Amino acid sequence: MTALPGLAGVASVKDAIRRRHGRRGGRAYVVVRWAAAAVFVALLCGLVASIAVDSSQALAHTGIGFIWSGTWNPAANQFGAGILVVGTIVTTFVAMVIVVPVGLGTAAFLSELAPRWLAGPLSTAIDLLAAVPSIVVGLWALLVLSPVFADHVEPFLKSVPLLQWFFHGPAYGPSIMLASVVLAVMTLPTVVALSRTALSGVALADREAAMALGATHWQVVREVVFPGARSGIAAALTLAVGRALGESIAVAMVIGNNPSVPHSLLAPGATLGSAIVNEFAEAAPGIGTSSVIALAAVLLMLTLAVNAGGQALLRRLGPGRLLRSERAERPARPGRAARREVPA
């Protein structure tokens, strides 16, 4: 075991590389690097530009109210994304309500508790689940999960006293709830795999220090491992939310495609993605096609907002790897410092 190079060590390695490859190799590398970055940026700009141009007709027709106007009925030439935005946010939120405890719990189990013989195969299985194409998940949900939901899960949810506010009305099978469960199934592997890596990345020394102070296993996980991995966990959740917002095919197969105001999680609904799937192939040229592309623009903005929010959250949380005591010592705003004070 050699000691990890400190900051000075990293700088000297960089110097060594510069010396060995000379200026010419360095310049070629810089050119390639810039070119690669430029291609990526050009692709993104092109995509955004074409979406903006193609959606302009719809936005000109409906105005900016397109984003919150409620009625989506292509047959009557009524185009408004409002209900679809609500459907998208609701399905994603419910999916995250499922994913956060289950995903983080699984990740903590894999990195902290599971014996080696179980953790390896289980991690591989979860990675494989991430590779299942969404149409396969959708088919499974439509053919297998939907009848089970209609006959057993949804009647049960309706019978639980407090949940009745969310779950009422006839149990159709395809519903906002089923779509959320499908989204949870699809995003769970991402969350588990990334958070597991983040949790395992917390330094052994930190854990040992906490143990040496007499912390129980649970206290170590709660006070040291999770706080240390929170930036990685936040990144995992941001990715999952982004994927859930944009998922189209599998959602279109199970949500019931009914663009009305959702009054219950058991009611069929519609999302931006599912509406794009259903309308795009047959959208009437002109305003119809333009409106579908405008849905894509709204979806893009929503995803962008979530990513920006995630980035901001990451920046606020800092790089992780901080013990609570260290944080408490840092100068912080009074309110936050008071909240985060460590019990003696």
Next chain:
Amino acid sequence: MSRRPAVLALAVGLGLLGTAFGTSASIAAASSSSSAARASTPSAPGGPLGPAYDTKTSSSVSLSGAGANSINPFFEKVFYEYHLKNSKTTITYSPAGSSVGISDIQQDTVDFGDTEIPMSAKDLAKASSAVLQVPVDLGGVAISYNLPGVTGELKLDGPTLAGIFNGTITNWDSPQIAKVSGLSDLPNLAIVPVHRADSSGPGWDLDRYLIDTSPAWATRVGTTASKTWPIPTVGVGEQLNSGVATYISQTSGAIGYVEYGYALEAKFTNAALKNAAGAFVAPSLQSIADAGSFARGLSSSKFSIIDEPGAGTYPLANFSWTLLYQKDANKAKGIALGKLFDWVVTTGQQYASSLGYAPLPADVVSLATHTLEELQTPQGGPLFTK
């Protein structure tokens, strides 16, 4: 670490599997059929277009098409049979929906399209060159339902069906259903109306019928029938005939519209609908054929055979229309397409009945073959001469 490549390979394999799932149904069963075709005498299948262009001597031609979902069982069968008789012609068809057929032919990405509702003059103007529309099959739209324990025939008229699909009738024990159907044992069960989430020919047919028979429906949706279901906020929307059929078979209390061929395959019970003569008629090959027999002066602009007269006529029937460029840039492809659809509208009709489609009436066959005679060479001369 040694596990990583294996995991990667598995992931790639699964990805490929997904791609295979995603691709359209490929009809050409090349490997299974070529040997059989070579063993028998390879006769060029032909209808009235005659043997002038014998595709068996030409080089291999691969034709791709896209369009109506409703015609898919029929196309699968006839394209397979045609390929057996003529192994040089390979045909793939992607049943993604009528409107895909129209937009694909407009954008010139397929060799032929198919739509349940013919292209309008406006649609035709958006195509890169002249498009011919050929009627190729006669199908019906079944109103299928899932009501366990109900044995009597469910009879429905336009206003009752409109009430179910606009959300004013919500339970099977509604007095209006009991009165119209004459059934007294209908259960106290919520009705789940199922409509197509994508736009569809069957949706247009039912919308047309409801507009014609229910004033309440016409007041709500207007008098122009739409391929996109006009009231998507009632009930559940599913994709394609297969999605609607799957949902009906899974759900007690569900009722929806599917192409008769799909309803037949799923062994659904179908409602008898009140026709223009006031009789209640269930979909069958005979009642659909009766609707087709009223197709006087049929053309791509006068195509509707919804709610035709006649006591035995089923009110929801329609022809499916294949879309071809009048001038295919590739002459060999033009000839192969002409021969293929000439065979489909004549000899190929023998396969219709077993799949739930009625054979084309004689005057429609003649309309189809006369339309095919208008096919041109890339230079503009007639492709087929008598």
